[in-house]
Amino acid sequence: xxxxxxxxxxxxxxxxxxxxxxxxxxxxxxxxxxxxxxxxxxxxxxxxxxxxxxxxxxxxxxxxxxxxxxxxxxxxxxxxxxxxxxxxxxxxxxxxxxxxxxxxxxxxxxxxxxxxxxxxxxxx
Numbered sequence: 001x002x003x004x005x006x007x008x009x010x011x012x013x014x015x016x017x018x019x020x021x022x023x024x025x026x027x028x029x030x031x032x033x034x035x036x037x038x039x040x041x042x043x044x045x046x047x048x049x050x051x052x053x054x055x056x057x058x059x060x061x062x063x064x065x066x067x068x069x070x071x072x073x074x075x076x077x078x079x080x081x082x083x084x085x086x087x088x089x090x091x092x093x094x095x096x097x098x099x100x101x102x103x104x105x106x107x108x109x110x111x112x113x114x115x116x117x118x119x120x121x122x123x124x
Contacts, residue, residue: 008118021097
């Protein structure tokens with residue numbers, strides 16, 4: 001299993017970024033996928049989830065992400081996305097892509113597979 005994130009960078013408050021996570025080595029369409037983030041000195045927190053499997057996908061967002069972030073997946077290309085709009089300084093963190101065959105909760109320690117992360121820095 002391999003997850004490779006990209007798309008992070010430095011942006012001013014109010015700006016946008018789109019993160020990508022290229023997945024390989026597993027049946028991407030069947031896995032639960034999430035974006036987590038971790039700021040220095042803080043716990044890793046889930047930002048958004050998109051479900052896997054044969055049923056219609058559902059999404060879950062952290063309160064801090066609702067209305068600003070959109071998670072999506074392209075199962076033909078095995079890519080997970082996170083569109084982030086109206087960024088603010090509190091969004092500054094390392095962002096990680098995570099995959100799990102069944103677990104869809106927000107406890108980061110229970111997710112099986114992780115990428116290396118991509119840094120997002122938002123300046124005032």
